[in-house]
Each structure stands twice: as C-alpha cells, then as structure tokens.
Amino acid sequence: MSAIPTATVSRLVTYLRIVSQLEESGAERTSSDDLAREAHVSAFQVRKDLAYFGRFGTRGAGYSVATLKRELMRILGLTRPYNVAIVGMGRLGEALADYPNLEAYDFRLRAAFDVDEGKVGREVAGLTVRHVDELADVVRRLEIDIAFLTVPSTSAQAAADALGAAGVQGILNFAPTVIDPPAGTHVEPVDFLAGLKRLSFYIQQPKVKEETA
Numbered sequence: 001m002s003a004i005p006t007a008t009v010s011r012l013v014t015y016l017r018i019v020s021q022l023e024e025s026g027a028e029r030t031s032s033d034d035l036a037r038e039a040h041v042s043a044f045q046v047r048k049d050l051a052y053f054g055r056f057g058t059r060g061a062g063y064s065v066a067t068l069k070r071e072l073m074r075i076l077g078l079t080r081p082y083n084v085a086i087v088g089m090g091r092l093g094e095a096l097a098d099y100p101n102l103e104a105y106d107f108r109l110r111a112a113f114d115v116d117e118g119k120v121g122r123e124v125a126g127l128t129v130r131h132v133d134e135l136a137d138v139v140r141r142l143e144i145d146i147a148f149l150t151v152p153s154t155s156a157q158a159a160a161d162a163l164g165a166a167g168v169q170g171i172l173n174f175a176p177t178v179i180d181p182p183a184g185t186h187v188e189p190v191d192f193l194a195g196l197k198r199l200s201f202y203i204q205q206p207k208v209k210e211e212t213a
C-alpha cells in the first residue's frame, strides 16, 4: 500500500460519519457523488481516497452502505477496543472523562492521572485519579493504548515521553505545543484555539476563499 496522505485519513473519518448516518436513516446504497456532496469534496476525490485500500464499489451501482461502513471501520482500525488514559485531570481532563460518547467506538477510559495531590484519589467518571508516579506501572498493567494529554504546555513533552516509554501508542495532545513524538508513538494535535484563529482570518478577510482539497 502506498503512503496514505494525512488529508485522506481525515476524509475517511468524515466518510465513516456520513455512512453511519446513512445507515441510521435506513439507506442501503450510496455513491461517490452522495459522499462527495456530504463531505464537500469532489466525487473524484472520494474514489481516489478509497482506491488506496482496494475496490469497494461496483461501477454504476455505487457502494453498499453496510459494506462501506465495515470497510472504513476496518481501515481506520475501529474494529477493536482501545484502552484510554487521561493525563492531567484539570478542567479539560475532567470534561473529557465525562464525555458520554467515547465508548460508542470502543474507546474505553481506564485510567486518569495528575500530579496535584489535591486531585489524586478523587473519583471522576467512575475512575480514581492516580498520581503520575504510577503512570508507567498502570499503563503497562491496564494495557493503555491511547492517552489524552491535558496538561499545561510546559509539562507536555515530559508527560508524552513518559507515556511513550510506558508503551502508549497514540497521544491526543490538547496542550498548545508541538510535541516531538516518542519512538513508536503517534501524536495527534487537537487545538480549538487554532481553529478560532483560522475562523478569525476568514471573518476579517471575507473575500479569501477557503480551499477544500
């Protein structure tokens, strides 16, 4: 399989959301034109994105919604459960712990960590907050795959390094800093302030057209 562009991976997530909604509405078939319209990309782009992973459709007949959903989940690795930990149980960490939809795709919240003795030992979303000193031990024992990193920027790299050394494979980094990924760990940034700044750019320059490709 050739290298998959990051933008393609992002669009696959969008296609999965669309086919899941189609399935909920009772639709049995869809097409690259339908997906393109909903995802705001071209039908050529949809076919090109899917072609990285083989052939799913029938020329002229489109795709079976159930098959396409199953294939997208397989490609995205969403056919297995993931054990999740949160590092940094402040405002954001607590809000994420309380988010009810995590388990819809089998992301299972298993552990929560903080350095603040005032937070260690508290119950949040059914979990006892543990001290980060226990991180390596707990991550290995509970086979944590993914961590949400919700610590201040100044602590983010060290916390990411500790997670990587303990065997965590993926980090969703909410701290507004670029993290040098530990060996064997993929880091995915999430930054809502960056989104606000992009919005501000488009609002103050309304004639600038956003590129969708």
Ligand code: NAD
Residues within 6 Å of the ligand: 087, 088, 089, 090, 091, 092, 093, 113, 114, 115, 116, 119, 132, 149, 150, 151, 152, 153, 155, 159, 173, 174, 175, 176, 190, 191, 192, 193
């Ligand atoms: P907060 O101060 O309420 O919480 C941070 C928590 O991290 C505290 O409980 C603190 O004790 C803990 N902490 C500090 N160092 C630690 C370490 N080494 N290991 C474990 N825990 C540690 O902050 P917040 O408002 O919850 O924000 C958390 C982070 O998320 C910040 O970096 C903030 O800038 C960022 N943030 C990102 C977004 C986004 O969209 N990506 C949105 C809001 C906040």
